[in-house]
Amino acid sequence: MIKVGIVGGTGYTGVELLRLLATHPQVQLTAITSRKEDGLPVADMYPSLRGRVDIAFSAPDKAKLNECDVVFFATPHGVAMAQAPELLAAGVKLIDLAADFRLQDVSQFEKWYGMPHSCPQILEQAVYGLPELNRAAIKSAQVIGNPGCYPTTMQLGFYPLLKAGVVDTANLIADCKSGVSGAGRKAEIGILFSEASDNFKAYGVSGHRHTPETVAQLQRMTSEKVGLLFTPHLAPMIRGMHSTLYARLSQDIGNAELQALFEDAYRDEPFVDVLPFGSHPETRSTRASNMLRLALHRPDNGNTVIVLVVQDNLVKGSSGQAVQCMNLMFGLDETTGLMQVPVLP
C-alpha cells in the first residue's frame, strides 16, 4: 500500500483527490493537513465522504508527512515549493497540483505568479505530469508539476497536428470554456451562484497564466515557433471543460489523414478517446471521470482544422491526472482507481 499525504485538502481538487483515493485499492490515506481545520474529521466538512474517509485534518506540523510515500499538494501556488526540499530529503515523492513545478523558465514563473521561486534546483528535476506526452519521465520522477486544466486540453488537442507538422504553429487559437469549479472553493463574489448562474463571460483575455505553460509544452513538439491565442471563458456549470481549437493547415492533407493522425497518437491511451470525424463531444460525457474526448472538424473542407476537446476539469484536468501520475511513479497499472464511468445525466 502506498502511504499518501495530502496538503490542503479543503478545496475542490482536494476533495476530488479524496473521492478518487478513497476507492483506490493500493492507497492508504495517511495524512491530510489543514492549518485552519486541525482536528476536524474530513467527513464533517464533506458529508459525501461519511463512512468512506475516516481521517481528520491535522495541522501541518503534526501531520508526519515525512512518513508518506507520496504527498499531493492541493494548495495555492507557492506552498509546494516551500515544503519540497524537506520532503524530498526524506525520500517522499511529491505531486503539486498548483503551478510551482509547471514552468521550467523561472523568470516566466515569477512574472506570472508574482513570487520568487524558492527552489529552482528542484524545479530542474521536476517532471511535467502529462502522462500521454511524458510517460517515461513521469515513471522515474520524484517531483511532478501536474498540468493546468486548460493546458491539458490544448496540448492533447494540438499535439498530433504539431508533431505531424501540418499546421501553421505561429497562429494557434484556443477558445476555451470552463465550469465554475475550476475557480476553486474560494469565498469570492464573482463565483457566487447568483453571479455565475445563467451567465457567460470571458476573462483574462488579455493574458492568462496558462498561456506560457501551454506554449512551453507545445514548443517541445515542434521546431517551428509556436504562437498561441488563448481565450478562457466561464460557463455556468460545476464541472466540465470544452476547448475549441483552431489551427490553419500548412499542408495539403485529407480529412481521413487528419483523423488518422489523432487515432494513431492515442490508440493505446486509456484516457483519451478520439471520436469519429465531425462529432460534437459533450462535457458531460466525461463528468466525474478521467476521460478526455476529442473530435475533428474541417468546415467546408477549408484551410482550418477545428479540434473539439472535452474533459472534467477536476479529474483529467487536475486530480485524476495527478493520480494517473502517481500510478506511473509507483509502477502500478496506470488506470488503477481511475475507471469510474462518467456520470450522465
Next chain:
Amino acid sequence: MIKVGIVGGTGYTGVELLRLLATHPQVQLTAITSRKEDGLPVADMYPSLRGRVDIAFSAPDKAKLNECDVVFFATPHGVAMAQAPELLAAGVKLIDLAADFRLQDVSQFEKWYGMPHSCPQILEQAVYGLPELNRAAIKSAQVIGNPGCYPTTMQLGFYPLLKAGVVDTANLIADCKSGVSGAGRKAEIGILFSEASDNFKAYGVSGHRHTPETVAQLQRMTSEKVGLLFTPHLAPMIRGMHSTLYARLSQDIGNAELQALFEDAYRDEPFVDVLPFGSHPETRSTRASNMLRLALHRPDNGNTVIVLVVQDNLVKGSSGQAVQCMNLMFGLDETTGLMQVPVLP
C-alpha cells in the same frame, strides 16, 4: 457471472443501470432491448459509455432475454407485466423499475395507472424491493417491484417513528422536492431546460401515484390508520431528491430517544446514513451514489418532528436500489458494485 438483460435501456434509469452494471464485478451484460434503436451500439447513444459498454441495442424479439439470469425493466408502466409470464416460465428473475409490481391492490393499480393489470397472479408473489425493510423476502424473490423514488425517502424517513408508535399516523405530511431527471428522458415541453431552469413549482398536489404506494407500505409498519399528505415539487437540478417529512408526536419523548430510534433502525445498513440531530443534509452529498442520508429536527422542542431525507433519485431512488435487490437475490454481498463515492462538487 450473472447474465443480465435490460429492457428499455434508453431512458435515465436505463443508462444509470448501465453505468452501475458496467463496473459490477459479478455481472455480464448480455442483452439490452430497444425496438426503436435496434442495432445501435449503446455507446453511440451514450458516449459516456464508450469503451465501457460494448453491446448494441437489439429489437425485443432478437434479444434472447430467456437466456438471462435476471432482466431489469427500465420501461414505462405496463411493459414488465406483459413479458413477465414468459420470462418467469423460463426461470428468469425480473426486476421492474416501473410500477407494475409495486401495488398489491390491483384496483389501486388500475385506478392510478389507468390500465388493467394483466397478471395479478404474478403480482401476488412479487416482492416490494426496499431492502432495508424487506430484505428476507427479496432474497428469495423471483419478481421485484422496485420502489418509486419518493416512496423510498418517505418510508425510510417515517419507518422508525411508526414502528415505535410515537407519532400521529393519521396526519403525516411529506413535502418532497425532486430533480428533473425524475421525470424521465421524454420529449416534453415542461422539462425543457428553458422551462425547468431557474424555476420551482409543485405538481400533482391534488393526487399523485406515489401516495397509494407509500401509504400501503407505511400501513405495514403500524396497526394505526395511516394518513399521508404528499406534495411533490420540481427543483431545477438534474439529480437529487429532498423530502421534508412532518410527523406530530403522540407521546412524550426526548430528542435523544428520537435520534436513537433512527440510529438503532439503521445501524447496520450500508446505504442509510443517520446524521447527527439537527443536521441539514444536502442532496449533493449523495450524488451519483446509492446512499440515502437523513437527519432529525424538532423546532422549539415542540410537538412535531421533522425528518430531512436526501438521496439521488436515479440511484437509491431507482437503479441503484434495483442493483441492491439483484445482489440480494443472487446471494452476493449487498454492496457489490454499489460503493461509488458521491460526486461533490
Next chain:
Amino acid sequence: MIKVGIVGGTGYTGVELLRLLATHPQVQLTAITSRKEDGLPVADMYPSLRGRVDIAFSAPDKAKLNECDVVFFATPHGVAMAQAPELLAAGVKLIDLAADFRLQDVSQFEKWYGMPHSCPQILEQAVYGLPELNRAAIKSAQVIGNPGCYPTTMQLGFYPLLKAGVVDTANLIADCKSGVSGAGRKAEIGILFSEASDNFKAYGVSGHRHTPETVAQLQRMTSEKVGLLFTPHLAPMIRGMHSTLYARLSQDIGNAELQALFEDAYRDEPFVDVLPFGSHPETRSTRASNMLRLALHRPDNGNTVIVLVVQDNLVKGSSGQAVQCMNLMFGLDETTGLMQVPVLP
C-alpha cells in the same frame, strides 16, 4: 419628483432598487452611499445599469441624505436604526429593507438579531410595510420596516384563512423554498455556484428569524393563538420563492367557499393574483416582477388546505415591495414604476 437616497446599494436588494427606480417616472435618484466604493460610478459595478443610472457611490458623510425625501436602507441589520434619528429629525422618510423596524417586540429583535435596539421610540412609530394588509398605516408612515421575503408569502397565503377563522391556527406549517439571491451578495462558501448548483437543502430548520416576524403579524389576524412551523430551503435558482403552506381546517367548508375567501380578499390588489383552484403556480411566472401568485389545493377533499404561493424574492419579496410602500407614502398610484411584465422564459 421624489428625491431618493439609497444606503448600501451594492447588494442584490440595492441593485434591484436601482433597476426599479431607474424607470420610475416620479423619482430622482439623488444619492447612493457605500463607504467602500466611494467615487465609483454605480454603472461600473453593475454594467447592466450603464446609460441608465448616472450617479456614483459616495461615502456616507458626503451623501447629503438629509436633503432627500426618502431614504432606502438596503443594508445589513442594524444600520438603519443607527441613522434613523438624524434622518427623521430632518424630515426624511425612511424605508428599511432589513429587520430593524419589523419586530415591535424589542426583546424578540434582540434575541434573534443579536444586538440591542438603539431607538425603540422610533420603532414604536414604525409601520410594517405590507401594503395589502397595512395600506392605511403605510400611507401616513415616516418609517417603514419592509417585510422579509418569506414572511410576505406566509402572510398573504394564510391571511384569508385566518381572517375567516376556518383553520387550526396553532399548527400552521410553511415549507418554503428560496432562490439563492435571497442570501445576499456576500463572499460566502455556501452560496458559491459550485456549492449551491445542482443541489437542494434545508437550513435553519430548528429556528429562523422570519418565524417571530411572521407569527407576530399572523397573530394580528386572529384572536386564536398562532403556532407556526417554518422550514426554509435553498433551491438552485437565482430568483424565486415558493411557499407551500399547510393549514388544518377547523370548520366544514367547501372548496368553492375557500377559493372565494381568497378571491374576495385580493380582488382589488394589483400585485396579488389568485389562480384557479388546483393550479400549480411557477416561480418564473413572477420573475423580475412585483406579482405574487397563489393557488389552493385540498387533496382528497380532506382536512388540510394547501396554499401554493410564488413570488420573486427580490421584488415583491423585497425591493419592489419597498417601492410599493414609497408610492403609498407619497400619494402616488401604488403601481407606479412597478408594472414590469414577468420575464419568461
Next chain:
Amino acid sequence: MIKVGIVGGTGYTGVELLRLLATHPQVQLTAITSRKEDGLPVADMYPSLRGRVDIAFSAPDKAKLNECDVVFFATPHGVAMAQAPELLAAGVKLIDLAADFRLQDVSQFEKWYGMPHSCPQILEQAVYGLPELNRAAIKSAQVIGNPGCYPTTMQLGFYPLLKAGVVDTANLIADCKSGVSGAGRKAEIGILFSEASDNFKAYGVSGHRHTPETVAQLQRMTSEKVGLLFTPHLAPMIRGMHSTLYARLSQDIGNAELQALFEDAYRDEPFVDVLPFGSHPETRSTRASNMLRLALHRPDNGNTVIVLVVQDNLVKGSSGQAVQCMNLMFGLDETTGLMQVPVLP
C-alpha cells in the same frame, strides 16, 4: 395606435414579443394565431401574462390579420412567405422573425433551409432588419427579414473593422455561445433540462445556416472577399449569447484607434454599448433587455483583435430587434417600449 398581429405566438420569440408589446405605449395587440390553441387565452398558456395580455389565440382563418397594421411571424421557417402575398396586398406590413426574408440569394435559402422560396419577388423588396446598419431602408420597408441571433452579434462586432479596412477579411473566426432558449420551445430530447444542464457542447460546427446569412451581410461592408468560420456552442443558461470574434489585423493600428473605430460607429446607437478597451462583458448585463454590449482586446499587442459581444438572444437577438424595426417603420422613436433595464442578478 398600431394594430399588431402575431402569427405563432406559442414559442419563445412569440412570448417575448408579447412581453415587450404588452407595455408598448403605441401598440394595440389585435390578434394572435395558433391553429393548435384556438380559443385558449394567451395568459392560460403563459401565466406570466395574466392581467397583462387579455386576448386569446385564434385559428389563422379567424384572425383577421388583414386588418392589422403590422404582423409579426414568430413561426418556423416557411410560414411567413406563404402568407406574405395576401397580407402585403392588404397593405399590412410584415416582420418575419424566421429566415424567409433574410437571404437575398434564393439558391442559398433553398440549400440551407431545404425548401423552395415561394415568393422571390417579395424577397427582392424585403429589407434586412438590423437597424444599426440598415436604418434608412427599414424605415420605408414593407417586409422585414429580422436577423438571426448569432448574425446580429457577428455583424455588429465585425462591422467597424471591416468598414475601416483594417483586418484580413478572408479569415474571420466567430466562436459563439448561446443560451438554450435559442433552440426554441420544442419537445426535443437534446434541450431537456437533464441533457443541457451542467453541460457544454458545440454543434453544427461543420456548417450552420447563420454562416451564409452573416457572410452575405459582412460582404456588403467591404470589397475584399469575406471568409468566416462560425462555431456555435450551447451553454447551460436560458437567455444570453456571447460571441468571441477573432480578426487578424492587416494594418499597423494602435489600440486607441481600434477603440475609436467602435466608439465612432456606435456613438449614437441607443442599443449598442461599447465598453472600455479590455473589458469582459457578461451576458447577464443585457438580460431581458434590448442592449448589445461589446469590448475589444488585443493580447500581447499582437496581430489579432478580439471582439467580445454579448446580448440577450431573445431580445436584441430576436423579438426586441423586431420591435425596434417596427418602431422605425411606423415613425416612432426607435426606443419606444424597449427601455427595460437588464435584470441582474
